[in-house]
Amino acid sequence: MSTIIPSLIAAKRAAKQINVLDNNSRVALTAALAQAIRENIPAILKANLIDLEKIDPAAPFYDRLLLTHDRLTQMADATAAVSQLPDPTGQQMSAFEAPNGLNIKKVTVPLGLVGAIYEARPNVTIDIAALCLRSGNGVVLKGGTDAAASNAALVKITHAVLHKAGLPAEAVTLLPNDRSHLAELLTATAYVDVIVPRGSQALINYVRSHATVPTIETGAGVCHTYVERSAQPQQAAAIVVNAKTQRPSVCNALDTVLVDRHIAADFLPLLIPGFTSKSVGIYADADAYAILSQHHYPHLHPAQTEDFGREYLSQNCSVKIVDGLEEALDHIAEFSSKHSEAIVTENEALAQRFLTEVDAAAVYHNASTRFTDGGVFGLGAELGISTQKLHARGPFALEKLVCEKWLVLGTGQIR
Secondary structure, eight states: OOOSHHHHHHHHHHHHHHHTOOHHHHHHHHHHHHHHHHHTHHHHHHHHHHHHTTSOTTSTTHHHHOOOHHHHHHHHHHHHHHHTSOOOSSOEEEEEEOTTSOEEEEEEEEOOEEEEEEOSOTHHHHHHHHHHHHTTOEEEEEOOGGGHHHHHHHHHHHHHHHHHTTOOGGGEEEOOSSGGGHHHHHTOTTTOSEEEEESOHHHHHHHHHHOOSOBOOBOOOOEEEEEOTTSOHHHHHHHHHHHHHSSTTSTTSEEEEEEEHHHHHHHHHHHHHHHHHTTOEEEEOHHHHHHHHHTTOTTEEEOOGGGSSOOOOSSEEEEEEESSHHHHHHHHHHHOOSSEEEEEOSOHHHHHHHHHHOOSSEEEESSOGGGOSTTTTTSSOOSEEEOSSSSOOEEEOGGGSEEEEEEEEOSSOOO
């Protein structure tokens, strides 16, 4: 039986060389990676086509797998932006002199070797590699079978950049993409310092249940938008349609619309033009179904219990009519994945309650949930959106790819 342990040993050894690089070297390395992506766009697209030809274009994750010239240009731009971000390492968190003369300070240092597990998203390969190299970390990547050719092409480019800089290629190691080695990676505590899963709820649940390596979850998104009775109707409709249809395959896309009963009869028809143009399937509760059926919405289904709390990742969503803020808050508390939640309202007091009381990584007032993104939040890129509460929450990016170290300088003190 094959094993990935030799690859992990080599990656750990290579990571140590990245850990000690100075800031200027890491800036140059990530800037060179951005340029290499731009220079190799045709080769990357050719590899991506191999993956796309194996997938039904109607599959929900086809769009996640798809690379285009524009997307690769954006990838290169994001990598260049990462290179220009402040160095997260070597930051002095605190310093003091103890009564016995010891000088004690706390500084930030790289995590070491990061393990990333993700599915059909080849852009993650570069996002994570760039963030890890910029922050002085090595990384082992375990992508999905669906993106095998794309991932291999992107890692090959990264290896060329590392080689040109005189650094070991193993600092960015692409592991075999089959699932047979997953358990081995999740328990490799001697080599891997932290695991970051990015993908479906099933993948995240599996990693959480089986990992002995410390894990930082980047959660699935079950995202709600609550349209409160004082909302400006046209603004609210535009926000809902954008959150659902602009790119439905991503984790910050809307899954459930909650509408105040007082405005439901007037508001729900406003969604019909935008939803019809994208053939959005609506799974509506009984009251919403009655309203939308009167307007002959063509893609209407009666909602079942399982249609709430569901991450659709497609042009589908659920709709529920609620009796005010309290019911909206209760519904979100029950069904949210704690990713991104929004309220559309002109009532500042209710907006403040929503922002304060909703337990999620990102909470919005009068804006689309589609903005939950490392680039939008000024972080360059991200490993994913963390929905947990330890170490990192929200876009998990460069600033959180470090931990702390205490440095204690003495002159012979003993205790």
